[in-house]
Structures are given as C-alpha cells and as structure tokens.
Amino acid sequence: MAAAKLRLACIQLAVGAVKKDNISRAVQKISEAAAAGAHLVTLPECFNSPYGTKYFSQYAESIPGETTAALKEAAKASGVWLVGGSIPEQDGDKLYNTCTVWNPQGDMVAKHRKIHLFDISVPGGITFKESETLSPGSSFTTFDMPNCKVGVGICYDMRFAELALVYNQMGCKLLVYPGAFNMTTGPVHWELLQRGRALDNQLYVATASPARDTSADYHAWGHSTVVNPWGEVISTTEADEDIIYADLDLDYVEKVRQMVPLPVQKRNDLYQVVKK
Numbered sequence: 001m002a003a004a005k006l007r008l009a010c011i012q013l014a015v016g017a018v019k020k021d022n023i024s025r026a027v028q029k030i031s032e033a034a035a036a037g038a039h040l041v042t043l044p045e046c047f048n049s050p051y052g053t054k055y056f057s058q059y060a061e062s063i064p065g066e067t068t069a070a071l072k073e074a075a076k077a078s079g080v081w082l083v084g085g086s087i088p089e090q091d092g093d094k095l096y097n098t099c100t101v102w103n104p105q106g107d108m109v110a111k112h113r114k115i116h117l118f119d120i121s122v123p124g125g126i127t128f129k130e131s132e133t134l135s136p137g138s139s140f141t142t143f144d145m146p147n148c149k150v151g152v153g154i155c156y157d158m159r160f161a162e163l164a165l166v167y168n169q170m171g172c173k174l175l176v177y178p179g180a181f182n183m184t185t186g187p188v189h190w191e192l193l194q195r196g197r198a199l200d201n202q203l204y205v206a207t208a209s210p211a212r213d214t215s216a217d218y219h220a221w222g223h224s225t226v227v228n229p230w231g232e233v234i235s236t237t238e239a240d241e242d243i244i245y246a247d248l249d250l251d252y253v254e255k256v257r258q259m260v261p262l263p264v265q266k267r268n269d270l271y272q273v274v275k276k
C-alpha cells in the first residue's frame with residue numbers, strides 16, 4: 001500500500017432468501033474486489049438475510065458462527081481488511097444487528113452492534129421497528145489500518161452526528177456505514193447524511209447497501225457511495241448489484257483541515273460533544 005493511499009471497495013450485494021447463497025456470493029465478490037486492488041472491502045447491512053424484523057431470529061447466529069467463519073476465511077484468502085456488513089447476531093436470548101471487522105490475517109479486529117435502532121413511522125411511506133426484536137449495542141467501534149483509523153456505524157447510526165463527531169475526536173479519517181436505506185428516506189436523506197457527516201468532520205465516509213430486490217418485502221435504496229472530506233461524492237452507483245471503488249488519499253484529510261481549520265476553530269468553551 002502506498003504511503004497514504006487506500007483503495008476501498010463497497011459491495012452492493014444482491015441478497016436473497018437463501019443464507020448459504022448470500023454468504024457464498026459475498027465471498028466471491030470479496031475476492032473480485034481484492035483482485036481489483038482493494039485494500040479495504042465492505043459488505044452491506046444484513047447481507048446474509050433478507051432485511052426485516054420477522055427474519056432476524058430465523059437467520060441469526062452466534063459469533064463465531066457460519067457467516068463469520070466465511071468472512072474470516074475470505075479476508076485471509078484475499079488478504080484484505082474486511083468490514084463484514086452486518087448480520088443478525090444471537091447472544092443468549094438477545095439479538096443484535098452486528099458488524100464484524102477482519103484484518104488480512106483473518107483476525108477479528110472489531111465488532112460493532114448497531115447503537116441506534118431503526119424505529120421510524122412515516123405515514124404513507126415506511127414504518128419499521130427494529131426494537132421489536134433487536135437490542136442496541138452500547139460501544140464505539142474503531143479499528144486501525146496501517147495509515148488510517150476507521151470508525152464503524154450501521155445504517156441508522158449515520159443519522160446521529162454525535163457518533164461521527166466522537167469518531168472524529170478519536171482520530172478517524174474514514175467512517176464506514178454498512179446500510180440499507182429504503183425508498184422513502186433513501187432518495188432524500190442517504191447521500192445528504194453521508195455528505196453531512198463527511199463535511200462536519202472533514203473525513204471520508206463510505207456506505208454499502210444491498211442491491212434493490214423488488215420481489216422482497218423491503219426495497220433497499222441501493223446507491224452505495226463514497227464521499228471525500230470536501231463533501232464530494234467520489235464514487236456511487238444506482239440500485240443493481242455492483243462493486244464501487246474509491247482511491248482514498250489520506251493526506252487530503254489533513255489538507256482540508258488546514259484549508260478550512262474547523263478543528264482549531266471549535267468553541268469548546270461554548271459547546272462540546274463528550275464521549276462517555
């Protein structure tokens with residue numbers, strides 16, 4: 001890997017009803033992204049299961065388990081850092097929406113349980129209540145690549161500016177959010193949130209969504225995207241299965257912070273976001 005360059009791949013995976021097929025398709029796409037030179041690969045939210053509260057308990061597994069064993073192998077076989085999207089995780093009698101992160105040796109270096117559960121009600125649009133079946137996580141999740149600290153959130157977590165601010169304070173230069181927005185909020189909020197998080201924090205933001213399946217109950221918005229610290233979309237796609245790539249220049253983070261010196265202009269005497 002060149003000094004401060006990082007090739008990122010976001011896999012917009014076609015996810016179906018058969019768990020084994022979802023896993024093997026993800027593994028195949030990871031090796032395709034690695035062959036295209038990716039150092040860091042990310043899968044979408046809920047990539048081994050259809051997205052919906054009625055599916056979570058049926059597809060849930062413990063960690064380690066069938067899906068994470070495949071992720072471990074895939075990261076090692078391809079020699080990539082892997083943000084393993086998310087899966088429904090079973091731990092005792094609780095279920096979580098959980099992302100595991102793997103290094104190129106196949107070690108699990110982080111595990112993020114979605115902190116903010118997706119409970120919304122938009123009349124004529126979408127009603128969803130993850131908290132019917134899932135419990136929230138309560139931890140910040142970062143991991144260290146050789147030149148870059150990365151912060152991890154899952155989908156609805158992206159709506160909370162405070163989480164991204166904390167990751168910024170922790171030294172992250174890239175935030176990765178496996179997600180699965182929908183046809184109501186996606187068109188208006190998805191890209192705007194990513195650009196907002198990127199601009200507020202002057203860092204890279206990446207998302208990976210499942211591809212849209214109009215025969216499924218939940219129609220994902222798709223549009224996996226990468227935004228740079230200037231707030232520009234540098235890679236994106238539509239709704240079909242795809243892999244998007246972006247070459248991140250990690251020095252650019254510092255350049256933007258020098259040109260527009262928000263970090264030294266913050267009025268910590270007037271306000272502060274504090275990590276507890």
Ligand SMILES: O=C(O)CCC(=O)C(=O)O
Pocket residue numbers: 045117118154155156157159179180181182185186189
């Ligand atoms: O915030 C939204 O509109 C969508 C969030 C979502 O789909 C999720 O958290 O899984």
